[in-house]
Amino acid sequence: MLLEMDVRDYALIEHISIEFGDGFNVLTGETGAGKSLVIDCLGLAVGGRASAESVRTGAESAVVEAVFDLSEMASMADVLCEQGIDPEPDGTLVVSREVWRQGRSRCRINGRIVTLTSLSAVGECLVDIYGQHEYQSLARPSRHLALLDSFGGAQLAEALAVYRTKYSVWRSARRELAELEATGRERARRADLLAFEASEIESAKLRPDEDALLSAERVVLANAERLLGGVSQAFELVYESSRPDSPSAYDVLADALAHLDAAARIDASLAPVRDSLASMCEQAGSLGRAMRSYRESIDFSPQRLAAVEERLAAIARLKRKYGDTLAEVIEHGRAAREALDLVIHADERLAELEQRVAEYAGDVAGAAGEISRLRSRIASRLEHDITCELAELSMPKAVFCIQIRKARGDGEQELVVDGQPCIAGPDGVDEVEFLFSANAGEEPRPLARIASGGEMSRVMLAIKSVLAQVDDMPTMVFDEVDQGIGGEASRAVAARLARVGRTRQVLAVTHLPQIAAAASRHFAVRKEERGGRTQAGIWRLDPDERVAEVGRMLGGDNPSALTLAHAREMLEKLAAGRI
Structure with a gap:
């Protein structure tokens, strides 16, 4: 329930603070006084549209x-927890909205900054606001399905949940199938x-x-002659000289070792020197044999060089096309083979999907048919209840009907439900x-096509009165519910609002004294000039002020004594429960 609202610097409002009560609360005032501003402020607080133009001048x-x-x-509690808000122990909830002249806005719940989405999610559970936009939208069939379903209770909600799960699976399979077919x-x-x-x-292996x-290898092959010359010269110098007058290092070391060996047999202290020289001689021999082996291995084959260069050119072409390194080229080939396997098996997947889509379509059609049957039963009850409500709203001959038909597309037959071709959507196959x-x-x-403003207002009130029996919305707000009505109809509307107010909080803006007199709490909105500026103010009326306000609504700004007496009588009848 809405306890109070505080507004600062909104349009004509400099500052107002209002304490609401349970039951039926009513706002009255002259045309243009700012009554609807109060409703606009409440809508803003619970996540409605914000406009920088609503900021008060200055x-x-x-x-x-x-x-x-x-x-x-x-x-x-669950709604708040979903938005990351901890409920207050005393059960109070404070929502606020600040709108800057630059167009920015800030939302808070219990003092914590939240997103507008979070504020709206919480706000839509607190207040239902019905203004001129809602009355106009009631004429649009696009809203009728949701209104019917809101009367369906848990059974329809569960059936819709089952249907939507099946529908989602079916649509996903259909999309995949369509993509496969389109990309053949x-x-x-x-x-x-x-x-x-x-x-x-x-094939490149x-x-x-x-x-x-x-x-x-290419570097070696391209420089074979230089390598042969260099290694051959080193071989002759180290191991096997081709010139008798220029012995190799090995020959010199071997000759020196023979002399030192003879000396070491005479003086044993030369043995370490002889051993070192023997090691050097052995190393020279080993180096010589290694150089001989390398010299003999050098390949002068132009054919091998050409083959190497051809192979390198082929590798370069592959790297230009598939990757900067051989590893990337090899990986690209592996990935291409895997992707090819998937494409090859797409036809198998296509046949499988066609079968699955047909099976899912049967599941969806069955669930949709169950929902249609439930809606038909619900519609019968809702038709009866709303027609009865309209009779109580001074429309005894009124008839309210709900037409349910299968949705049809432009020749596209997606499902057959109960023998009828139809188009399925997330809410089923019904148009309401x-x-x-x-x-x-x-x-x-x-x-x-046929409802006048007064008729539309009463139809809306009848619908909301019936739906109020099955929802738990704590606060209902009606802006100009009295549009186009008067006389007996206004008394009937007043009585209905008062009855709704017995089970929940009702806030209504009205121009009609009959509706104002039916309220349990009455607020007046006035415009006045202060310091050369127009301001809107609001206050709760005491019993005498209320008589004067109802009298004004009956007879103008200067009601006669008879008019005031009539106003007092209306209010006394209300107090005695004889409306």
Whole structure:
């Protein structure tokens, strides 16, 4: 329940603070006094649209704060927790909205800054606001399905949850199937490309680091003559000289070792020196034999050089196309082969999907048919209840009908439900439209075509009165519910609002004295000038002020004594419960 609201610097409002009560609260005032501003402020506080133009001239920002009592709304604890808000122990909830002249806004719940999405999610569980926009939208069939479903209770909600799960699976499979069917030609082209790439890379029989090894071999082959000359000269100098007058290092060391060995047999102290020289001689021999082996291994084959260069060129071409390194080229070939396998198996997947889509369609059709049957039963009850409500709202001959038909597309048959081709959506296969006739003998027709403003107001009130029996919305707000009505109809509307106010909080803006007199708490909105500026103010009326206000609504700004007496009588009848 809405306990109080504080507003600063909003449009004509400099500052107001209002304490609401349970039951039926009413706001009255002259045309243009700012009654609807109060409703706008409440809408802003619970996540409605914000406009920088609503900031009062001369102020930097407008601030609206609303306090609610959640002590009898256990379900709100879960809603708050979903938004990361801890419920207050005393059951109060404070929501606020600040709008700056630059267009920015800030939302708070219990003092904590939250997103507008979070504020709206909480706000839509606290207040239902019905203004001119809602009355106009009631004529649109697009809203009728949701209104019907809101009367369906847990059974319909569970059936819809089951249906939506099946529908989601079916739609996902249909999308995948459509994509496969649409890309058949593209898959064929892709298969050709992948097959070529995989074959080109695999036929090359690449080995990791092969290019580095071949590059080194090419350097050797290209410089074979220089290598042979250099190694041969070193071999002669170290091991086997071809010139008798220039012995090799090995020959010199061997001759020196023979002399030193003879000396060591005479003086044993020369043995370490002889051993070192023997080691040097052995090393020279080993080096010589290694150089001889390398010299003999040098290949002068131009054919091998050409083969190496051809292989390196082929590797370079593959690297230009598929990767900077051989590892990347090899990986590209592996990936192409895997992708090709997937494309090849797409036809198998296509056949599998076609079968699954058909099976899922049967599941969805069955669930949709169950929902349609539930809606038909619910519609019968709702038609009866709303027609009874309209009779109590001074429309005894009114007839309210709910037309349910299967949705049809532009020749596209997605499902067959109960033998009828239809188009499925997330809410089923039904299209719902409310039909209305105000007078006996008239054929019920769509609301948009026949309902006057006064009739539309009462139809809206009848619908909300019936739906209020099945929802737990704590506060209902009606802005100009009295549009286009008067006389007996106004008394009937007043009585209905008062009855709704016995089970929940009702806040209404009205121009009619009959509705104002039916309220349990009465607020007046006035415009006045202060310091050359127009301001809107609001206050709760005491019993005498209330007589004067109802008298004004009955007879103008200067009501006669008779008018005031009539106003007092209306209020006394209310107090005695004889409306």
